[in-house]
Amino acid sequence: MVDQLPDLSEEEREALHSVELGLEWLRRAHGDLVGVHHKTGHAMDHFERAEAQLRASDYDGLADALRCEYLPRGAIDDRWTYDLLESFEEGFLSDLAGFEERAREEVADGRRHVAERHQEREWRERAREDGDGTDRRR
Numbered sequence: 001m002v003d004q005l006p007d008l009s010e011e012e013r014e015a016l017h018s019v020e021l022g023l024e025w026l027r028r029a030h031g032d033l034v035g036v037h038h039k040t041g042h043a044m045d046h047f048e049r050a051e052a053q054l055r056a057s058d059y060d061g062l063a064d065a066l067r068c069e070y071l072p073r074g075a076i077d078d079r080w081t082y083d084l085l086e087s088f089e090e091g092f093l094s095d096l097a098g099f100e101e102r103a104r105e106e107v108a109d110g111r112r113h114v115a116e117r118h119q120e121r122e123w124r125e126r127a128r129e130d131g132d133g134t135d136r137r138r
Contacts, residue, residue, distance in 0.1 A: 005117050006108045016107050017115035023100040037081040
């Protein structure tokens with residue numbers, strides 16, 4: 001059952017929906033950053049194994065390059081991926097999640113997904129009007 005919706009104009013619903021979608025896309029970006037962090041870590045694990053394998057094969061120069069130049073090096077501007085991930089989470093994502101919550105509070109009394117709830121209500125009402133009056137939820 002669709003619960004009570006705040007009385008919002010279409011423009012207010014659309015604005016709030018855009019804010020919610022923006023945050024959802026940032027959460028997807030966060031997931032991608034987690035993936036970059038994990039994939040980079042796995043890649044570095046392979047390079048660490050290669051260091052020992054190269055040294056065992058008498059390629060000390062290559063092993064030394066891995067140990068001294070590449071393994072301790074950051075992924076971007078000497079920052080490791082965990083640091084980039086934490087900065088994203090604690091700064092940009094956190095700030096915009098707070099903004100999204102503030103917008104929901106101010107526009108819709110804290111309600112989430114008001115555009116979708118409105119659409120759900122309209123579609124169910126249309127189904128009742130067009131059909132035999134039966135609510136055909138699945």
